[in-house]
Amino acid sequence: MVSRRDAARDAAFTQFMEQAGPSLLRTAWLLTGDAHDAQELTQAALVKTYVAWGRVRDGEGLAYARRVLVNHRTDRWRATRLEQPHDTVPEPSARPADPMHGSDDRDLVVRLLATLPEQQRRVVVLRYYTDLSEKATADALGISVGAVKSAGSRGLAALRAGLADAAPSRPSPDAPATERSAR
Secondary structure (H helix, E strand, O other), rough: OOHHHHHHHHHHHHHHHHHHHHHHHHHHHHHHOOHHHHHHHHHHHEEEEEHHHHOOOOOOOHHHHHHHHOOOOOOOOOHHOOOOOOOOOOOOOOOOOOHHHHHHHHHHHHHHHHOHHHHHHHHHHHHHHOOHHHHHHHHOOOOHHHHHHHHHHHHHHHHHHHHHHHHHHHOOOOHHHHHHOOO
């Protein structure tokens, strides 16, 4: 038999999960770069958050779940660090500089995020995508504010460089139609 207290706890967690789930899934997707891995990571984070739900302070659920998500991702990353590097890096495909191709730009950014070292990726996602302050990002990752600043700076510089490298392959919107179609 379920007590009233357990039922209230379950209802509160269900409401939290419905509100925070999409945000956690987007964050997980940016951390992993893969929809399936992001779903698994989000589910694992929500399960661990549910187990600790009685200890989570009111209003701190999202921060707690986000921390669990990042920690779980880090644990999985450490377990698979023995991957073999490739000799070549694939070239970015040519894309038109048309505003209708915004999803191509998002895809490029996600692919560039995947090339960042793990800590830089976590900092960039939490700091700039989820719009956490430097202190909140540091707290979520268990690192210093200075480490957030330096990892964020290096991560953004790498993303800018990757975007700049991809820019020459894009035709100018002012280029003649024949030149755009030739690429």
